[in-house]
Amino acid sequence: MQEDTIYEELGVPRVVNAAGTKTRIGGSLIRPEAVEAMSRAAESFVRLSDLQVRAGELISEVTGAEAGYVGSGAAACMTLAAAAAIAGDDLGTMARLPETEGIPNEIVMPRTHRNGYDHAFRAAGAKIVDVGNNDNYLGTGSNSTEPWEIADAITEDTVAVGYMEKAFSMPPLEEVVEIAHDHDVPVIVDAAAEVPPRENLSAFVDAGADVVVFSGGKAIRGPQTTGILAGKREYVRSAALQHLDMHVAESVWEPPTELFDKASLAGVPRQGIGRPLKVGKEELVGLIAALEAFVEEDQDELDAEWDARLDIVEEGLDGIPGVTTRREPGGKLMVAPEVHVEIDPGAAGTDAVELVGSLRTENPRIFVGSDDLSDGAFTINPMCLTDEEAAYVTERVRTALE
Template sequence: MSDKTTIYDELGVPRVINAAGTKTRIGGSLIRPEAIEAMSQAAESFVRLSDLQVRASELISEVTGAEAGYVGSGAAACMTLAAAAAIAGDDLGVMSRLPDTDGIPDEIVMPRTHRNGYDHAFRAAGAHMVDVGNNDNYLGTGSNSTEPWEIADAITENTVAVGYMQKVYSTPLLEEVVEIAHEQGVPVIVDAAAEVPPRENLSTFIDLGADMVIFSGGKAIRGPQTTGILAGKREYIRSAALQHLDMHVAESVWEPPTELINKADLNGVPRQGIGRPLKVGKEELVGLIAALNSFVEEDQETLNKEWESRLDIVDTELANLVGVTTQREPGGKVMVAPETYVEIDPETAKVDAVELVGSLRTETPRIFVGSDDLLEDGFTINPMCLTDEEAEYVTKRIRSYLE
């Protein structure tokens, strides 16, 4: 493998070969070169961030079909902004009190099987989560984990939104949830952070009626890691902007962008809102715009062939190892890219999966593979963030523990 010195080598920090995919904990993805160039140019001069957010909003609207869009400092930040928008609307008093929601409707209804660690971002805005449903899918009874009527029954005068985590296995169907929520005048927030590609998903959830949809800007889109996209109804994007932008200005000279905010509809200038700690710099905004433009123009079929070819290297290198079986898992469903699933038989292999994956992480450079299936004696190799040379290196290192 190349002996090229990286900035991490110069800093004395172990670098990582990423065979796990777009995982935040090891740096997300690699920013597109055109985004890096745009960020470098953005750093050379100044711009009003609200004007730049308007340009980003126009692009997000164009590619998603949403009324408007906004950029936050990651998908989780956009979830917080979405919850804050659902709770506060245009009420400056509520905005100033968040995350204190005493006496204010603040409930987000969510199917129990959609709950995950990331919905802490909803709670950060002051939202209270209301679980519905159970885990019957996993009991083999034939019944659904969440029935549509359970969502309808949980919506009360304290409900500000219905939360939905988009995966191919998510139930009930999004269109059913949207219909139920809209019948009671409640918006639907969709966490679709990792659901692109396919590129069509940028507009799919908006087309199905979702009011706010969140995507990561730093995964397959390959923008700056600290960017996320919030697409949705103009009223919610306006509220998010009011709670995110720097509003520390005298009212007499406050001129918010009319494309996002109608000053005449407000009682005054908002205080610094719940979104202020989630700010995005001019460099990141420009980088996300450049990356999103490139993403929608990308030839996905060519990229898929590249990923499959890279996994051919992996499969060849791991063939004929005692106690090891590999299986190609297709992309486009649960995961974005195809992956090779590696299963280790602890009775016959030289090391078990836990020891192998742990050892790889202590090497120099560190090697990270997908570890979600360790308790089932398996791990995955994802080609998205590898070069062919790195794929060969990773598999040779794996062989060294198993031969």
């Protein structure tokens, strides 16, 4: 494997990533085209609002949305979406966020869609209203959230309905959109990790979502600090007004008309809730290059590459006492297939927690998927591995068990 990375030079252990596109270990590897574009972007200056217009044109083209925008990650785009839903074009409300006393600020969400990332909504001043329950996990035959429960929760204080997109998310997005639109509120979809397939870039817009958020630093392989906001022009406009640097004299302020019309505003907005979430010129150019490359990528070829890499893993772990493996298809929590590795402590002499923990202390550190540790298992994901790294991870697991 590569041994002369920048991390060795800095005295920091690098990571062999068998966990997938996880932010805590660097997301994914930026595409070479994006790295080259970022390097060139660093050589000169540009008005960021002009560059956002160009990025927005590409996002609109590939998603089918009315408009697009780039934030500093998917969570940042969720904050911008919530801020847009709350403030609209009201400069006074923008200036007060996240203070929302006396201002409609509720985002209705099915309880089973709640997760740690919805803190991004609350950061903008939104209050999340839970609906539904967890009956489906109890086996009662009930749905976790019924459509009427979403409708019943929408009041004059509701600014949006939040929806976390996964293969198992219920109710169906189309039903949620119909209910929300019947009550004149938008639907914000968190689809951060839902590409590939490439078709998902437009699927949620086609289903009627008003704002959809994707990560730019996962499978798209743009800069890790980029996220995509695609949706109705009114929400992109509000997001831009609350995100761009507004330290400017009104007498010479001529913003791009593609983003917003200066004449329709009372003046220059204050620095908005999104100002700490800025995106640099290098990241913007890198995201543009990565997104262009992503939509041209041969997904069938990539699927075959992932499956061949998992063959290396399964063959390498075959025959180890106390180890059972199975191939899990993509489409649930991860877009790529994975090898699910179950450890029988009695036969293996160790358990999954001890094994996974020990791998992380090695140099280089090895990260495998840890979501199934409570069930005595872990996963190996091929998305961020080379074939050589897949063999290395397998050998280290085998060594630890033998």
